[in-house]
């Protein structure tokens with residue numbers, strides 16, 4: 001296990017206990033969340049070391065790494081995925097019509113496949129060997145392991161996307177440095193992460209599925225992610241909501257609470273979370289897309 005000594009954002013070494021959370025989906029083990037006393041960044045500590053982390057991903061039910069049909073929540077997830085894929089492609093087209101892009105954490109490969117069909121040039125980076133091989137054989141796309149990031153020429157990439165990936169990356173600052181180096185000046189970085197200052201997060205507390213310990217090592221809010229990225233010379237351009245994530249996360253959270261009416265409650269809380277974020281005009285959606293450009 002690794003205990004985080006200093007905050008990756010502000011470097012200070014003072015934390016307060018925030019929550020104790022069960023790994024509801026795989027191991028059943030409990031993990032602690034700490035909150036930095038200075039910048040309020042929330043992180044999982046202690047956490048499994050890099051070699052141990054792999055075993056916490058080994059489940060047929062772990063959705064972003066599998067392609068099996070288990071349960072109604074997963075079925076709904078797949079319907080929504082096809083819709084949101086189209087939205088992601090539109091978003092990218094509005095930034096750059098013909099980007100040379102990298103999708104870091106490309107998982108099962110659906111997004112890269114959609115990019116290829118849209119005529120974009122690009123490839124994926126996926127650390128898990130089985131997932132990587134599966135995506136290549138399913139979609140005829142190019143996907144490499146993480147070490148390939150070091151072989152990419154400096155200032156050669158127009159756009160990098162990380163869809164629900166940064167919260168999984170152990171060497172957070174090192175990864176952002178690598179990304180900065182290979183992007184062209186003014187190129188785009190798109191990061192989607194759960195927002196632990198959302199209404200559904202506050203409602204479900206330790207049952208909130210967005211914590212997903214120990215796979216999620218970092219738990220971002222709009223403030224902490226923008227602060228982290230600004231330290232790496234990325235300019236925040238805009239934040240976009242992911243409307244469907246509140247429903248998915250709320251239904252999953254209800255499942256963790258063993259609520260037999262969970263689907264109905266989950267939909268209600270998901271709706272309420274979106275409505276509160278919308279009417280408050282604050283960026284407080286369950287998950288959000290942050291668009292940055294390289295300064």
Ligand SMILES: [Zn+2]
Pocket residue numbers: 007008009010011012036037038039040041
């Ligand atoms: Zn801090």
